[in-house]
Amino acid sequence: MLLEFRTKNFKSFQDELVFSMIPAPKQKGLDYSILKEKIGVKTHKALSSAIIYGPNASGKTNIIGAMDVLKNIIIRGHIRNEDDKSKSNPAANQLELIPNKSALKRTPVDFAIKFIANNLLFDYKLSLDLGGFLEEDYKRKVLSETFYVNEKMVFSRDSSLEFGDLNFIKKYAINGFEENQKSALIFAKNNLNPAELFLMNGFKAFFSSILVSMISDWLEDKFMVFCRADQLQAKPSSSKKSTIYINSTINKAAHIFGINSNALGYLTEDDESDPKLVSLVGGKEGNMPIRAEVFESYGTIRFVNMFPMVMSALVTGGTLVIDEFDASLHPMALMSIVNIFHNDELNKKNAQLIFNTHNTIFLNSNLFRRDEIKFVERDDESFCSTHYSLSDFGTSGKDGVRNGGDYMKNYFINQYGAIKDIDFTSVFENLLEMRGEKN
Structure with missing residues (x-):
């Protein structure tokens, strides 16, 4: 404090x-x-x-x-x-x-x-x-x-x-x-x-x-x-190639905020790259991952990157300065x-x-x-x-x-x-x- x-x-x-x-x-x-x-x-x-x-x-x-x-x-x-x-x-x-x-x-x-x-x-x-x-x-x-x-x-x-x-x-x-x-x-x-x-x-x-x-x-x-604040970038704590990680708490907040997709997740395309934020969009083949910056507004991406910091501050008693x-x-x-x-x-x-x-x-x-x-x-x-x-x-x-x-x-x-x-x-x-x- x-x-x-x-x-x-x-x-x-x-x-x-x-x-x-x-x-x-x-x-x-x-x-x-x-x-x-x-x-x-x-x-x-x-x-x-x-x-x-x-x-x-x-x-x-x-x-x-x-x-x-x-x-x-x-x-x-x-x-x-x-x-x-x-x-x-x-x-x-x-x-x-x-x-x-x-x-x-x-x-x-x-x-x-x-x-x-x-x-x-x-x-x-x-x-x-x-x-x-x-x-x-x-x-x-x-x-x-x-x-x-x-x-x-x-x-x-x-x-x-x-x-x-x-x-x-x-x-x-x-x-x-x-x-x-x-x-x-x-x-x-x-x-x-x-x-x-x-x-x-x-x-x-x-x-x-x-x-x-x-x-x-x-x-x-x-x-x-x-x-x-525009350099905030939330990432999952762990990642595995071709696996999509979805944080249910962040997605619940994102739906309240107003996301365009069915859900948001993180996808690692290869062993060396960082996880990327993706939108899961419904179609003939079910939820397909699309790069979030293509499908979501800039404000939505900013919110999703910032919200985990808010959660962390409240859960740990942190001081968040932005x-x-x-x-x-x-x-x-x-x-x-x-x-x-x-x-x-x-x-x-x-x-x-x-x-x-x-x-x-x-x-x-x-x-x-x-x-x-x-x-x-x-x-x-x-x-x-x-x-x-x-x-x-x-x-x-x-x-x-x-x-x-x-x-x-x-x-x-x-x-x-x-x-x-x-x-x-x-x-x-x-x-x-x-x-x-x-x-």
Whole structure:
């Protein structure tokens, strides 16, 4: 369960971005949107959903991209470039693309993430010297790294390495840790690699591989971040040549959505190829497999590729983060998915849904709390982005946002910002003048 994500000097976010899933104070109504998990005597609360609005190129995608970058850096355990280039988020593997390009001097890139997994509260912060924008050959280094579990410091790293009370992690420690604790501390302090995360290397090897596994498992399996929703492609877990695999749950959802065929399945044509989505179409010879992109609409294929991620989040209690979530999908289908995340009887594992959209149908006080509605705005002079929530406006005064207000109307009259007046008339007037066709 994600509680908070922070970053600074990441692409268009020169100042610190604080993306909070912690409910804002004094918010009333829609309590079914609040997730709760008790750790010890303290109950932690989180929002079950968040929706992000803003003009094109405002920086909405950079929020999701930053989450994906931190996820990739932690999993691989270092800040060197990877040969595997990501089409959806190149900055995850080419770190010279991260620093804000308008910075006049080299400025650290900061990340922080707070989440709950395995009934433990994890809080991890990272500050990196990545050089300047496009400085590919810069010798990068970790400036600082801190790790807290249940609000107790485990270690803090900057130019040196300091540890908190390690008695707290004894039950998660590696075999023989208690007997060799003193030598492990000395070895760890003397063998810090400036390009590697201590969490995923020294701490994992000499202190607690169990805690590190909890973190990496949550990042890999439950923190599902997709920077380009159109690149989602669901596949069966196994496949065999000439065998059609049909998922009954997905097909039931696809029929409700409105597929054209009798059913959808996955077919592997040879031993080396990936399974392909096919439509099963009735005819003289019964259900014949036809490539889905030939028979189904683009929206249907997008839905079928996205829906398994929704199911996975709800079944495992994952946090699903998707850019362009609403592309090619009918608002009523998306509304149903949102309502499922808000349904206490269905969302039993504390699943979360976070997505970007331009569809103002979700600006509805009966669907989202004010603290679930987020905005991103970009300054036209500095090209830097700012992030804020509807709950930041307060409830009183001329620009106050009250429960039950008309959020959509107020957004279009620019009461909340994060909207841009776009008029292409002058472009076409100039075009006609150039062609000598005006008047």
